[in-house]
């Protein structure tokens with residue numbers, strides 16, 4: 012594969028979800044990220060109406076950047092919608108949101124992330140209700156996948172740590188789910204912040220996922236920009252250029268001390284590592 016792309020997670024919204032750069036300042040995000048050499052953005056949205064997407068496309072084009080994916084967790088955080096919700100209407104609303112996002116990125120073959128929008132299993136463990144809830148959730152994900160296949164988008168199932176959800180905590184569990192579907196439209200998102208909590212070996216998890224690895228979210232151990240904590244990114248990203256399914260490396264970090272400092276620090280760290288690998 013060619014050069015590995017680098018994207019930053021941004022949002023037009025002032026959302027409760029913390030690890031996003033330039034919240035509420037999209038035009039500034041595009042300007043500054045292109046100045047630092049980012050290839051694109053991962054756009055975190057609550058709904059498809061959150062921002063003027065035609066205007067954003069124009070800004071990105073003139074900055075030489077791409078909309079590489081849409082992140083979807085705000086539907087759960089802000090509205091309480093989730094794909095594995097026991098409530099049928101909540102599941103249906105989640106699927107509608109995902110379909111809207113697929114319509115935006117599908118024509119370019121780009122991605123929609125299934126992260127926090129999965130929700131959690133809430134029915135008591137070991138009961139028929141719990142089994143039913145899991146099956147209904149899987150059916151909702153499959154509905155999204157079927158639509159992604161039709162429209163050309165890629166779905167990314169993200170491994171998220173146990174303190175946020177009880178579903179798909181490890182990269183391996185996401186791979187298992189994806190392997191059962193065996194679709195080129197479903198890949199796995201490996202986030203270093205979550206892997207640091209859940210995996211025996213972070214680089215081992217990525218190596219085992221191999222071509223199923225669609226995106227790696229790069230946040231340091233403290234969820235700050237790579238280089239601001241103690242995660243060994245050189246080790247984590249060794250060989251990432253050979254991952255045939257890798258769409259980009261994502262910078263999904265807390266904007267501390269501020270977005271500009273993080274954006275600069277993250278890409279400087281990641282580019283230094285990628286260049287050393289060549």
Ligand code: LER
Nearest residue numbers: 084126127171175202
């Ligand atoms: C989203 O990419 C993420 O990493 C999660 O923390 C969302 O719950």
Ligand code: MN
Nearest residue numbers: 169202228263
């Ligand atoms: Mn993430």
